[in-house]
Amino acid sequence: MRHLRKTKLHSVRWIVLALLIGCCVNSWASSRSQAYNLPLPRTTGTPEELVARVSVGPLKRDLRIIVRIRNGEIAGTISPYGAQARQGPAVYTIPIPASAAQGDDVLLLVEVEQKGAETRPPTAQEVQGIKLAYVPVTQSETK
Amino acid sequence: MAAATVAVSASPFRSVLGQAPAKYLRRNISAPGFPAQVLKSYGNAISAMLKLPPSDPRNWYRNAFIHTLDCPHGNWWFPVWHRGYLGWFERACRDLSADPNFALPFWDWTAQPRVPRQLFQGVLNPADPAYVSSYNAFFAQLSDPMSALWKSFSADQLKVLSLRGYTSMSDVWTQVQNDPMFCPPPPVRVLTSAHPGFDAPTKKAVSLDTIQKALAPKDYVSFGSDMAPFHSKSAGFGILEGQPHNNVHNCVGGLMEDMLSPIDPIFFMHHSNIDRLWDVWTRKQQKLNLPTLPAGADLQSWTSEPFLFFHDEKGNPVSQTTAGDYAAIGQFDYSYQSGSGEDVVTTATPQPNAAPAQSFQGGLTSRALALGTPAQGQVSVPESVLQAAAQGSAVFARVTIQSPPSVHGVSFNVFVNPPDGASGLTPESPYYAATIEFFGAHHHNEPSTFTVPISDALKTLAAKHMLKPNEPLRIVVVPETTPGLAPRVGQAPFASSLGGVSVGTF
Numbered sequence: 001m002r003h004l005r006k007t008k009l010h011s012v013r014w015i016v017l018a019l020l021i022g023c024c025v026n027s028w029a030s031s032r033s034q035a036y037n038l039p040l041p042r043t044t045g046t047p048e049e050l051v052a053r054v055s056v057g058p059l060k061r062d063l064r065i066i067v068r069i070r071n072g073e074i075a076g077t078i079s080p081y082g083a084q085a086r087q088g089p090a091v092y093t094i095p096i097p098a099s100a101a102q103g104d105d106v107l108l109l110v111e112v113e114q115k116g117a118e119t120r121p122p123t124a125q126e127v128q129g130i131k132l133a134y135v136p137v138t139q140s141e142t143k
Numbered sequence: 144m145a146a147a148t149v150a151v152s153a154s155p156f157r158s159v160l161g162q163a164p165a166k167y168l169r170r171n172i173s174a175p176g177f178p179a180q181v182l183k184s185y186g187n188a189i190s191a192m193l194k195l196p197p198s199d200p201r202n203w204y205r206n207a208f209i210h211t212l213d214c215p216h217g218n219w220w221f222p223v224w225h226r227g228y229l230g231w232f233e234r235a236c237r238d239l240s241a242d243p244n245f246a247l248p249f250w251d252w253t254a255q256p257r258v259p260r261q262l263f264q265g266v267l268n269p270a271d272p273a274y275v276s277s278y279n280a281f282f283a284q285l286s287d288p289m290s291a292l293w294k295s296f297s298a299d300q301l302k303v304l305s306l307r308g309y310t311s312m313s314d315v316w317t318q319v320q321n322d323p324m325f326c327p328p329p330p331v332r333v334l335t336s337a338h339p340g341f342d343a344p345t346k347k348a349v350s351l352d353t354i355q356k357a358l359a360p361k362d363y364v365s366f367g368s369d370m371a372p373f374h375s376k377s378a379g380f381g382i383l384e385g386q387p388h389n390n391v392h393n394c395v396g397g398l399m400e401d402m403l404s405p406i407d408p409i410f411f412m413h414h415s416n417i418d419r420l421w422d423v424w425t426r427k428q429q430k431l432n433l434p435t436l437p438a439g440a441d442l443q444s445w446t447s448e449p450f451l452f453f454h455d456e457k458g459n460p461v462s463q464t465t466a467g468d469y470a471a472i473g474q475f476d477y478s479y480q481s482g483s484g485e486d487v488v489t490t491a492t493p494q495p496n497a498a499p500a501q502s503f504q505g506g507l508t509s510r511a512l513a514l515g516t517p518a519q520g521q522v523s524v525p526e527s528v529l530q531a532a533a534q535g536s537a538v539f540a541r542v543t544i545q546s547p548p549s550v551h552g553v554s555f556n557v558f559v560n561p562p563d564g565a566s567g568l569t570p571e572s573p574y575y576a577a578t579i580e581f582f583g584a585h586h587h588n589e590p591s592t593f594t595v596p597i598s599d600a601l602k603t604l605a606a607k608h609m610l611k612p613n614e615p616l617r618i619v620v621v622p623e624t625t626p627g628l629a630p631r632v633g634q635a636p637f638a639s640s641l642g643g644v645s646v647g648t649f
Contacts, residue, residue, distance in 0.1 A: 042596075047494065049359055053379070061400075064393070066344055076353070076382075077344035081389040082216060082402050083318055084308075084377065090217050091369065091379035094386075095356035113344075136537065137359035138431055140490035 217377030333396025
């Protein structure tokens with residue numbers, strides 16, 4: 001019984017710690033990145049892969065846009081190549097891992113990284129919109 | 144697929160299908176046993192090209208200018224143009240190095256996410272004294288030869304250049320000058336021999352996970368970047384181009400960050416790996432009996448795109464002047480040593496009961512699109528496709544809309560087989576398939592093609608016995624104001640047209 005109580009207390013501590021970490025992460029995310037909560041377009045068929053189609057406007061040199069999923073893992077990075085591409089607009093396809101979906105939504109955290117400056121959320125001109133889509137794919141034995 | 148095979152076979156280049164063992168082998172620069180002779184020959188060729196007068200098309204900088212003038216990025220010609228560019232360059236290297244067996248090596252950045260150490264040695268490093276070291280010196284050397292080249296361009300070449308925004312050689316110099324790439328600063332490369340490794344975002348972009356996702360699409364457009372009206376138009380980036388391609392360019396940095404990036408010898412090893420991955424994807428598709436090129440009516444648009452600036456190993460213009468000429472490796476006659484991503488070929492498995500992709504082109508019965516004025520097309524589709532949709536298979540409609548300069552506040556609902564003359568159609572109706580919105584940029588004046596799922600609508604209509612097997616499907620496009628997005632003040636009344644419809648499994 002004592003052992004059970006100790007385990008419960010231990011669990012409560014972990015939950016409190018997790019909540020504290022979560023608050024910190026959310027706070028960091030809100031100041032450094034823009035959160036996009038996107039509805040899944042529909043129930044997935046098979047085989048398909050989920051992607052984000054990110055519409056990007058003009059971007060300055062030395063600047064890139066990093067797209068992360070809920071747990072902070074990088075899904076992809078938009079780094080326009082060449083002067084013409086930096087003038088935008090263009091749409092970039094970012095692969096989204098299946099684990100990023102929670103229920104009917106996907107949360108993406110989008111941040112702008114620039115050499116010598118603090119990471120910040122994108123402006124409305126830099127990231128003009130994000131949509132989720134499914135791409136029909138082939139299957140392999142390992143999937 | 145049949146159309147694709149015909150188009151490729153008609154080119155002077157040999158088809159990928161059923162090709163004999165290749166004459167040349169492009170090797171992994173970091174593989175054990177990589178022959179030192181390959182980089183020795185590459186260095187000899189570079190030295191020879193650096194020494195050629197700038198009036199010679201094979202001059203090292205003149206070759207880089209082909210990329211500045213003509214390279215496609217952000218569209219479906221990205222893989223094929225670079226195949227042609229590398230193929231002719233490789234021949235020039237073979238000729239100028241006097242190594243008849245020379246083949247470009249590739250840099251498998253998935254296995255080796257850092258600049259290979261050999262690329263910091265001799266003329267393989269663009270910081271070597273053999274290279275021009277300032278923009279002014281570069282301009283002094285190249286200005287007159289490039290002006291002479293411009294004067295020699297044909298009307299067709301000038302038309303291609305104008306689509307890129309170049310109406311004179313000074314337009315080109317303005318772009319080069321506005322992005323000065325010669326040291327100091329910035330350095331010729333950001334990555335150095337002391338710090339050659341990629342940063343975390345670039346490591347993710349070249350990771351096996353990302354590469355496998357880049358190789359997964361079952362159609363060419365999803366693999367090779369978005370469709371566009373011409374090859375200097377940036378429309379959208381697929382995973383292969385937007386992730387490993389772009390991020391490696393910018394992470395290596397310096398010269399590699401801009402359109403004169405072929406000045407850095409690492410460019411050709413980077414793009415050799417991109418071309419290798421296209422070859423991997425193609426072989427995966429062949430194994431699964433799936434299309435290796437754009438399908439249906441799209442194929443002609445893709446193959447006929449003009450590539451007018453390549454020259455051969457003697458500096459003469461080449462006779463292979465369309466994208467279709469480079470759809471296969473063909474007369475370049477090389478193959479690749481195995482590298483990262485090859486597993487997608489060996490492990491590819493056919494979908495159970497999968498039918499090959501099909502596409503059916505429709506005709507238009509009304510084209511004009513305005514608020515209150517729908518347009519429609521009709522597509523004859525085999526009954527088997529309708530039955531497959533009713534059983535849950537994915538069926539899509541491709542809708543091409545010629546848009547006016549501004550579509551802000553307007554979206555397009557797509558319906559299947561609504562009653563003739565029906566008004567007030569809503570997304571709640573059983574005929575509704577999808578809504579199209581022009582996304583991001585609000586300045587479009589070219590046709591845009593959208594692929595929308597119609598499986599659910601077909602399934603609903605079949606359940607209500609509203610699909611007749613022998614009648615064509617009617618695809619109706621209805622413009623409406625987007626809820627919450629009013630047209631802008633001063634915006635002209637919306638008017639557009641439907642450019643085409645097709646239905647298929649794609």
